Amino acid sequence: MVVPRSTSSATDYNARHLQVLEGLEAVRKRPGMYIGSTDSRGLMHCLWEIIDNSVDEALGGHGDRIDVTLFADGSVQVSDRGRGIPVDIEPRTGLSGVEVVFTKLHAGGKFGGGSYAASGGLHGVGASVVNALSARLDVEVDRGGKTYAMSFRRGEPGTFAGDGPDAPFTPFETGSELAVVGKAKRGVTGCRIRYWADTQIFLKTARFDYDGLVDRARQTSFLIPGLSLAIRDERGLPDTPGADGPHEEIFLHDGGISEFTEFLAADPAVTDVWRLQGEGTFTETVPVLDDKGHMTPTEVERNCAVDVALRWGTGYDTKLKSFVNIIATPKGGTHVAGFEQSLLKVFRKQLEVNSRRLKVGGDKVDKDDILAGLTAVVTVRLAEPQFEGQTKEVLGTSAVRAIVSKVVEQELTANLTSTKRDLKTQSTQLLEKVVAEMKTRISARLHKETQRRKTALESSSLPPKLKDCRSSDNSRTELFIVEGDSALGTGMAARNSEYQALLPIRGKILNVQKASVGDMLKNAECASIIQVVGGGSGRSFDLDMVRYGKIILMTDADVDGAHIRTLLLTLFFRYMRPLVESGRVYAAVPPLHRIETVAQGRAKGEVIYTYSEAQMRKTMADLNKRGRNVKQPQRYKGLGEMDADQLAETTMEPRHRTLRRVTLADAEAAERMFDLLMGSDVAPRKDFIVDNAAGLDLERIDA
Structure with missing residues (x-):
């Protein structure tokens, strides 16, 4: 049914209903x-x-x-x-x-x-x-x-x-x-x-x-x-x-943006901060206010000044800040496009020239290989820049791309081909890092393709020391990374082999905060962990390919166990961070003491586990107050001292155990702490130890 339009509503709306807002x-x-x-x-x-x-x-x-x-x-x-x-x-x-x-x-x-x-x-x-x-x-x-x-x-x-x-x-x-x-x-x-x-x-x-x-x-x-x-x-x-x-x-x-780059960078340096500066001109037609107050299209010549500070570190994260006349452009624009375009062009040319020495082979470097570990601040200054949208988050002036690309290409090529000793050493290390990133990316891709091709009937390439579980349901499966073969033996008897897998590691793994990507991949323990987890490493890490729903670090409740747990967390933080960010990494909490009471009359003997010296003393005091006789408390110095039933009851059985989820509420603060505790710079770590020595609980030291 067609409803006839009201003629009165149309005629009642006229110019007097229009509201003109004056000034502010x-x-x-x-x-x-x-x-x-x-x-x-x-x-x-x-x-x-x-x-x-x-x-x-x-x-x-x-x-x-x-x-x-x-x-x-x-x-x-x-x-x-x-x-x-x-x-x-x-x-x-x-x-x-x-x-x-x-x-x-x-x-x-x-x-x-x-x-x-x-x-x-x-x-x-x-x-x-x-x-x-x-x-x-x-x-x-x-x-x-x-x-x-x-x-x-x-x-x-x-x-x-x-x-x-x-x-x-x-x-x-x-x-x-x-x-x-x-x-x-x-x-x-x-x-x-x-x-x-x-x-x-x-x-x-x-x-x-x-x-x-x-x-x-x-x-x-x-x-x-x-x-x-x-x-x-x-x-x-x-x-x-x-x-x-x-x-x-x-x-x-x-120090300007050179100092800014140093402030932003968190990982150990591969190169010094390199400053790339230059300028170029371009013409554009813009409306200009003439003496009579009229806007007249006029062709004007613009000058664009380019200033870039960049340095590469041992990590794989990229921190790129870009600005136009000090306006932050978090979503990039033509200046960032020109910067990345010239990076790719320069490095491909340098790797081609040095392909035999660097053993590049027939593979081509990708943009992500170059950006790995890069911290950079890209700034351009020009009159009346054109932005995409009102938020000024993306620079749209097209001529800036070619100017930035030309300046970066000239200046970066000069650094990479310099005959000065320091620059030559840094350039060699940088090119080797880029090649290592490229090979890591290719290896990860091949590994991922191999994993996808496998069926349940095909043989597994996983390390023989892995004691895998039968289930492939990620909502249930758990991988326990355990310290040493003694804990492995007890864990084998304590686990539920349907959904719990065990991977033993030998002692303290490599400190990956100090090591390069190549050294990390060569380390047998690190390589085994990455292979068993199944998601790859670094930039190519794929959370969907991870083979287990939970990764649980099960180490002894002593100083050495805490050190090993920190080294493992450093590995996950640096190279498998999405696992930590998604809340799938846990630390097992084994007990420190086992207290057994003596049966009295109708009162049966009971077993109580405590997790700290203070809790043990409080429990003993409560039992004495209740008149219960207690056997000599057992102090666990390691997981291997428990029998299978005790380990299952306290640490592995989901109904009774306690797990601490490792989270990253503040990733940048966590990264700074990892760098302080595990990095190559000794002086800040020494200051931290001295400043916090007074608050240390001496009873936690197993001496």
Whole structure:
């Protein structure tokens, strides 16, 4: 049935129903369009807008310090030593430069007028949006020996009769006034912006993220060498560094992105940090504002400066950070595409030249082989970059790809072919690492294909010392990696062979945190573990190919057992990390003591297992209080001292055992701890041992 359209509803909708939002009203009506959300993320976005304006000044060589202060009353202040916002009258509007910047959308000095050769701001909406979403904003500008001041309430200029956003406010009626409130020292320029976010706009739970602010400040200080950023927290909030009083951190890194690369890198170095720098030009047609206020298509020549810092380490993870005019581009873009393109081209050429010496064979290196162990910071600077979308996460300027590729190709080739002793040694080690990664990838692929071709009737290539289980159901199967043959013998009798497999290892395996990939693969114990687990290693690890649902590390409850467990966890963390991240790696918890009570009358004798000295003493005290006679407690020094029934009951039988799941709540923190405890740098480990020696429980040392 067709419903006839109401003629009245069509005729009642006309031009008078259209709402025109003037000035900053649109921002307050739809804040999410400008800052994404009205929670803590949106609050931080506003702060970045103000900070980035100060950073752009520093990027242009104006000013060397930025101070950010979080006040207890909820306000925040950003101070800089840049040129200061213009205070003279803008001819088209008749308003001061300060009022134009803070009240007019799409107004600023970053539209190609020559004020900024490269900047983070592109749209001229940052300061005005923050002003519109603030209950109060105060700005002070130092220029020409004077200090100018102006205040706004929710984007409207006027004067406050007191401190804070709740003070009486009088808006300007006939004309706005940029007041002179003091004198500035000769040659001193800059501005101070303090604002209170509007509680009518932002959620009550919105808070400034101190840790996020510190991370961004640290990153910016790396990208602009010589720029000092001071972050001060006076809020006194619990669970923050400033909980007990004002807390300030200052970030200043003269080493630039070379120092940034060293900061990001966690693994031992194969090469030093190499700096690749250069520039190129390109032309593009853009609309330019002429003297009459018209946008005219004009062909302009752009300059693109390329600065890359990179180093390779012994690991296989890749850390690549990319920036355009200090804007982070986490999803890459044309500059990253050009960087990776030139890496592949240069290494394929060098491996072809050195194929006989490096025993490359007929295989071709892949991009992942080169990126393994790479830590790099890729930065480009150019005027008016084009981004894909409003989030500025992907650079879209197509000409940048060829420029970055050319610079990286020239500079990297020069390093790899250098005759200087240090560079020559590093280049040789790097090429050998890339070839090893390539061979590992190919071996893993062949192993995976072999595993897929196998059927239950075919012979297995698994190591003979593996005592496998009968079931192939991953929801049930468990692999116990046990310490030594004595534990294997007891474990064989204690296990349920339907779903529990045993793999013995001989003593302490290789410390893979210090060793290269090649050394790790040559080690018999490491190779056996990787082969039995079945998922491969490193970048090619496939969680779906793992043969067991649980991997359980079953070592003695002593110092040596803890050391072996740490070495095993290092292997899983470095080369089979998805297993740990998915929560499929466990540590068995065998008991330390066995306490047996004597039967008395109707009371039967019972067996109690304890897992620490303190628990044993408490249990003994409780039994004595109850008048129970106890045989001499048995102290287990190793799994081999248990009989099969005891091992099954305490450590292997799912109904009674205790397992500790190994998790990675914070992968980066865990990696730093692994590097501290197991890495090749001895000095930090020595300091850690000395600092924590007082807290050691001496009874845990089996001496």
